[in-house]
Amino acid sequence: MERRDFITGLGGAAALMAAAPAMGQTADHAHMQGHDQMGAAHDHPPQFSALKASSARCVSTGNDCLRHCFGMLAMNDTSMVACMRSVHDLVQSCAALESLAAVNSPHTRVLAKAVGEICSACAVECAKFPAIADCRSCQEACLACAAECKKVAA
Structure with missing residues (x-):
């Protein structure tokens, strides 16, 4: 391969790479227009908002409890x-x-059943340490999440 061919090929590759983002934007824009035209019929609302929130709270309070345990x-x-x-x-x-x-x-729903059992077991363990605020918070979160899991898994 001669130097001139290499430079020409390199220039072509650079031009393609420069054009790629613009082509992607055009495709994304067309997709969004089609989505807007479909309207609310194709919205995807959350089905498990309360479960998502309660499990997130368990993660947060559980990490606080773990920090105390590690200490x-x-x-x-x-x-x-x-x-x-x-x-x-x-x-x-x-x-x-x-x-x-x-x-x-x-x-x-399948995972919620198992997690509900895990939450209940954790609440029992946390209840053994009522004087520790992190354990009380985790226990409360566990009980709330277990209740949400039970609703979803039913």
Whole structure:
């Protein structure tokens, strides 16, 4: 390949790359126009708003509870190990449930049943530490999420 051919090829590739975003915008614009013309008949409203919110609250309060448990472990206090394991399961499962609920996944109801059981088990563990605000908050969130899970899974 000669230098002139290489430079010509490179220039052509650069022109294509420069044009690609403009072509994408045209396609996106046409898609949005079609979406606007279809109107509300094709809207996709959330089906699981309350479940999404309650599972998000469990993730948040569960992480606060985990922080406390890790702090206790750092002080060589293992009295909250069972709580920590339970809260870990809670945070992970509720994060997955929140994600499925957010996109109206058809698997939301199936997962909600299992997560409801995890929430209930976590609430029992958190109840063992009523003097700790993070545990009380997590327990309240667990009970609320378990109730939402029960509604959805039914």
